[in-house]
Each structure stands twice: as C-alpha cells, then as structure tokens.
Amino acid sequence: MNLQDIESLYQYDKWATNRTIDMVTPLTQEQFAKNLNSSHGGVRGTLTHIYAADWIWFERWKGNSPTSLIQESDFPTLVSLKEKWEGHFGEIDSFIKKLNDKKLLERWSYKDIKETRTPSRWDIKFSTR
DSSP states (O other), X not given: OOHHHHHHHHHHHHHHHHHHHHHHTTSOHHHHHOOOOBTTBSHHHHHHHXXXXXXXXXXHHTTOOOSXXXXXXXXXXXXXXXXXXXXXXXXXXXXXXXXXXXXXXXXXXXXXXSOEEOOBHHHHHHOOO
16 A cells, blocks of 8 residues: 555545535435434434544544544534535645655554554555454
8 A cells, every 4th residue: 555545545535425425415404314213323423423433533643542433413414514524634635745655654553442553554544454
C-alpha cells in the first residue's frame, strides 16, 4: 500500500459518501429521522454510524484516541450531518497532502475504546484486523 493507493481509496470513499447523501436528500425530515428498527435505527442512525466510524479512524490516524463514538442526536438534520462530513473531508484532504510513503509505514500506538494497538498507518484504515 502506498500513498497513491490511499489517495485513490479516499477519493472513492468521498465519491461514494457524497452519492449516498445525494440519494437520501429528497427524504423529508420525518423520513430521515424515522426509526426503522434496523441495526442502526434508520437512515439517520445508519449515516451517523458510518460518519462516526470514519471520524474515529481518522482521529486515530492523527494520533488521537477518542473513547466513544459520535451519537445520532448530534445530527438533528441531514444538512447538519452533510456539513460535518464536508468539514471532515477537508481535514482528510489536508492530512493526506502531508503524507508520504514512508509515513504510511510508520508504526505508532493508539488506544481504541478498550485497548492499545500499534498498526501501521495504512493498516489502521484499510485492514480487517
């Protein structure tokens, strides 16, 4: 895995996320917030879960160790979630521009919600370990 691979995967992730947001934009506020009794509630819960997972992994890339995920209640509307995601993408863009292949292979420790781990940077985002 090299920087070009990371950039390509990130651009695809950003495209897919924006496409998903575009697909749910026509929903009413009631439809967006409705609990459908799925694994994460409904549309808002599922999108919040996806955003929160992406956010926590990025925080770990930056060297932070959050101890909890973002909550669905943090995003009362799709607009609030979309704005947060746009800012998040801007932070990732800036972060990736500062990376190089050597930095991707560096190891460092972070604490997940339960324990300390020491992966390489590329492994933390794209591995299933």
